[in-house]
Amino acid sequence: MTTSSVREPAADAFSHWFRVAVRAHAAELATAALLLVMAANLLSVIAQKSITIDETSAIPSGCYYLTVGAFDLNSEHPPLPKILAALPLLFLDVERPPLDQVPGDNYSQRTVMAAERFWTANRAHFQQIFFWARVPVVLTTIMLGVLIFIYAQRLFDSRAAVLAVALYSLEPNVLAHGRIIKDLYVALAYLFFFLAVHVYCSTPRLRNALLLGVATGLAPALKFSMVIVVPIFLITGSVLLVLAKRRGQGRPRLFLQLAAAAATALIVINASYLFQHQALVPADTGELIRTVPPATPVLAIVHWLSPVLPPYFIFGNLTTLAHEAGDHHVFLFGMYSTKGWWYYFPAAFAVKTTLPFLLLTLLAIGWAVRETIQGKWIFLMLLVPVAIYMLVAMTTSVNIGIRHFLPTFPFLFIMGGALLDRLLGRQYRRPALTASAALAVVAILIGWMTVAAIRAYPDYIPYMNELAWGRPHWQLLSDSNVEWGDDTEALAQYLAARGERNVRAAFLGGSVLLPLYGVEYVDLLAPPGTSLPETRYVALGASFLNGTSVPGWSEGSGRETKDQQRNYFAAYRNRQPEAVFGQTIYLYRVK
Numbered sequence: 001m002t003t004s005s006v007r008e009p010a011a012d013a014f015s016h017w018f019r020v021a022v023r024a025h026a027a028e029l030a031t032a033a034l035l036l037v038m039a040a041n042l043l044s045v046i047a048q049k050s051i052t053i054d055e056t057s058a059i060p061s062g063c064y065y066l067t068v069g070a071f072d073l074n075s076e077h078p079p080l081p082k083i084l085a086a087l088p089l090l091f092l093d094v095e096r097p098p099l100d101q102v103p104g105d106n107y108s109q110r111t112v113m114a115a116e117r118f119w120t121a122n123r124a125h126f127q128q129i130f131f132w133a134r135v136p137v138v139l140t141t142i143m144l145g146v147l148i149f150i151y152a153q154r155l156f157d158s159r160a161a162v163l164a165v166a167l168y169s170l171e172p173n174v175l176a177h178g179r180i181i182k183d184l185y186v187a188l189a190y191l192f193f194f195l196a197v198h199v200y201c202s203t204p205r206l207r208n209a210l211l212l213g214v215a216t217g218l219a220p221a222l223k224f225s226m227v228i229v230v231p232i233f234l235i236t237g238s239v240l241l242v243l244a245k246r247r248g249q250g251r252p253r254l255f256l257q258l259a260a261a262a263a264t265a266l267i268v269i270n271a272s273y274l275f276q277h278q279a280l281v282p283a284d285t286g287e288l289i290r291t292v293p294p295a296t297p298v299l300a301i302v303h304w305l306s307p308v309l310p311p312y313f314i315f316g317n318l319t320t321l322a323h324e325a326g327d328h329h330v331f332l333f334g335m336y337s338t339k340g341w342w343y344y345f346p347a348a349f350a351v352k353t354t355l356p357f358l359l360l361t362l363l364a365i366g367w368a369v370r371e372t373i374q375g376k377w378i379f380l381m382l383l384v385p386v387a388i389y390m391l392v393a394m395t396t397s398v399n400i401g402i403r404h405f406l407p408t409f410p411f412l413f414i415m416g417g418a419l420l421d422r423l424l425g426r427q428y429r430r431p432a433l434t435a436s437a438a439l440a441v442v443a444i445l446i447g448w449m450t451v452a453a454i455r456a457y458p459d460y461i462p463y464m465n466e467l468a469w470g471r472p473h474w475q476l477l478s479d480s481n482v483e484w485g486d487d488t489e490a491l492a493q494y495l496a497a498r499g500e501r502n503v504r505a506a507f508l509g510g511s512v513l514l515p516l517y518g519v520e521y522v523d524l525l526a527p528p529g530t531s532l533p534e535t536r537y538v539a540l541g542a543s544f545l546n547g548t549s550v551p552g553w554s555e556g557s558g559r560e561t562k563d564q565q566r567n568y569f570a571a572y573r574n575r576q577p578e579a580v581f582g583q584t585i586y587l588y589r590v591k
Contacts (some may be wrong), residue, residue, distance in 0.1 A: 026158075027153070034145070034165050034169045035145045038178070039142055042178050042179045043138060046134050046179050049486040049582075050485060052480075052486050055180065056115055056485075057115040058074060058081070058082045058085060059085055059086065059181070060073075060119070066090065068096075070099055070114075072107055074111045075284070075316055077316070078220070078223060078272060081137075081182065084181075088132040088136065092128060094122060095122050096121075106287050107281075115512065134179050137181055140184055140185055141174070141179070141184050148168055149165050151191060152418065154198070156414075157421065160414075160417045163417035164413045164418070167413040167449070170446070170450055170452070171354070171413075171449070172463035173352060173406065175456075175457075175460045176403075176460035176461045186406065189215070189218050189223065190226065191385075192215045193216060193232075194385045196215035197236055197381075201236065204257060210264050212233070213263065216262075216265040217265030217266065217269045218268055220313075220317070221269050221272035224320040232388070240258075278310070280311050291322040301318075302314050323398070324396050326397070330344070330478065332477065334475065334476075336547075337397075344399040345390070348402045350467065352481065356445040356446075356449050356452075360419065361412050364415035365386075368418075385408070393405055401481050402481055426438070452465070459582040461484055462542065464477075473542060474543065478543040483584035485507065485513060486509075486584070488509060488514055490582060491587065492514060495537065502521075503521070503522060504538045504539070505540070506541060506550070507541030507544060508543070508549065511523060536590065536591050538590050540585070544568075545569055550565045551565070
């Protein structure tokens with residue numbers, strides 16, 4: 001027997017094994033391919049774009065949390081996303097100016113001053129910091145894709161799961177925020193919580209209870225507003241205890257499991273603060289007294305809960321409540337408000353998502369409701385989370401971005417994937433013709449979304465669908481819907497190529513980011529009486545053009561009233577810009 005004749009059966013056996021393995025794990029392989037392409041997309045955009053205005057403070061704060069435990073910085077947001085962003089920076093030569101001399105009367109001022117010092121000290125390699133701080137977000141975005149696959153497969157089947165991930169990997173809002181240290185963490189936490197609820201309700205055992213505890217603690221550790229999962233946890237536990245005998249389960253055992261879950265949640269929250277219970281600095285105590293009346297009960301709450309919860313976790317939740325109850329300058333389709341609109345998020349969703357996904361979402365929700373009415377209760381695991389978050393979102397005045405609605409998206413992707421799977425798997429009267437038509441419909445929807453994602457690349461933040469074509473995006477929405485500072489690098493490169501060293505400007509994040517690229521930011525919104533140098537160009541952000549980001553000021557500023565604020569840059573609205581960067585920053589030549 002020759003060597004080649006021995007190798008042939010071995011090669012055939014390996015080939016057969018490989019084909020069997022591929023067929024057995026086709027769904028997992030397809031999902032991996034989709035998520036790898038998505039990761040490559042996100043990383044390539046990171047290489048082209050600056051960080052956003054919120055990240056200018058998030059990254060330094062994360063560094064200071066890890067090194068000196070300064071949880072009073074940027075305390076209006078939980079530390080965990082910022083800690084994750086700062087982890088890669090421990091392996092870089094990052095300067096951390098001491099905080100003992102940082103001025104500021106409250107946490108906001110201290111955060112701004114600390115961030116300015118941090119970026120000034122790290123100016124020589126700020127782009128390296130920009131890149132590596134956002135890599136953990138990309139990994140989180142991929143993890144969310146895996147979680148969508150797991151949840152969809154658990155509720156339906158593998159094909160529905162792959163289709164859900166395909167929708168996820170092509171959605172422009174996900175591609176916009178999947179690289180930003182902010183909102184994709186919240187979407188992951190919300191989906192993970194309801195997956196854990198489903199797992200525990202299906203099989204109440206200690207291991208699953210601990211998983212539920214991790215999910216319950218992780219949600220508010222990533223976003224203070226996610227504290228809404230706590231009452232859901234309590235209601236779920238109460239219902240399980242009431243129904244325990246009917247389901248053949250012992251109440252004492254269930255109670256102990258739920259207690260273990262609650263204890264685990266507390267541990268997770270404390271771990272997100274590195275198990276440090278830093279006392280509130282006096283300025284922040286004063287902030288609570290000023291913004292969260294009545295003061296005495298509020299301070300008492302902080303005192304009572306401090307032994308089990310970090311004081312700055314309590315502080316963050318209280319200030320978040322005050323922030324959401326306050327007024328905000330918001331904009332929708334040419335309308336201005338300080339109280340927002342109950343229909344803001346559905347309206348923003350209609351223009352900020354691709355038309356195929358919008359259509360699929362409407363059909364999928366209607367289908368899921370019908371299936372639920374017919375007794376298929378599994379759809380409640382998708383409809384209830386969307387309904388809860390929708391109700392919360394529609395009562396807030398913080399109408400500043402579709403990003404705040406992202407926690408509902410994973411459930412919509414799963415519903416959409418399930419509907420497409422149903423379309424492909426349905427038994428038709430004329431199988432050959434209708435099966436081909438179903439496949440064509442799915443291919444058109446996915447293909448349309450693919451084309452939209454390619455056309456929008458790399459400018460995903462201001463993306464709007466065909467319903468918004470023909471109008472500048474700042475005429476429809478504002479704030480992070482249309483700009484967030486991440487096109488600063490493109491502006492700086494354009495100015496540098498023309499020998500410009502300064503520019504009069506008003507755009508989000510510009511005062512921190514533009515000087516890092518060697519261009520002076522001359523603030524068009526400087527206090528009254530400030531002498532501004534003449535510059536050849538004026539740069540305006542999209543949400544400054546419509547006026548919602550223009551702050552008020554004292555007498556003599558020209559923007560004492562709301563109408564003056566909204567129209568402060570009205571002269572530029574009908575003026576032709578020399579250049580537009582990423583559809584977010586408009587550059588006008590004025591001399």
